[in-house]
Amino acid sequence: MKKVKNFNDFDLLLAQEITNLDRFIVKSPLGTNEFWSEWQKKAGEIVITKAAIKKAIRVYEKKLPPSQIVKLSAMLESFKEIASYLELLRETALKLKGIDSDGFNLFDTIEGENEEES
Template sequence: MLLTQEITNLERFIVKSPLGSDQFWSEWQSKSGEIVITKAAIKRALRLYRNELSDEEILKLSSLLEAYKEISNYLELLRQTALKIKGVEAPNWDIFDGLESENGEEEDNL
């Protein structure tokens, strides 16, 4: 039952539009933006409120952050694949890593 609930919670991040289509890029951008904002909010909560959170709450937020990192990887793989279909190579560049680096945040420092 718990696994079913988790799958249901994360299903909203599945990109269903055909790879590389205009609808794909619109859907991808929307889901990517949501992931970036959510990850930033979780990191901020962990950083600012760590002393006020219970161990259980910290564990839950950390687990959520890991899940969102996995979803970021999925979305990045889709982006790279869609670009390759169009003949665009973007090796060694990950939009999510770039966004996190711009914020000056180190993921391991939580």
């Protein structure tokens, strides 16, 4: 992991991370056909990316330096937070249509996140 030399380096790294993650912001109006299309694309990318990171950690855990495992784990946590954001948008859009989805998290269902990791 790179050491941050000064506060300006930290600002630069933070701005870079925000730019990298900005692509997951759903910009279409909530509940429209465009919203659902954009949401589906971003949700699919999250599911696939999280699966790839989990597999990389599982397969290469003993072959990678600890700093790389830490980086992959941090990425996984970021994508879990993005999945929570997308799930909140989905629930809100459904509530606007009068559909109650409380207690049903699409990402947990798709990925089996509540199951024990092997």
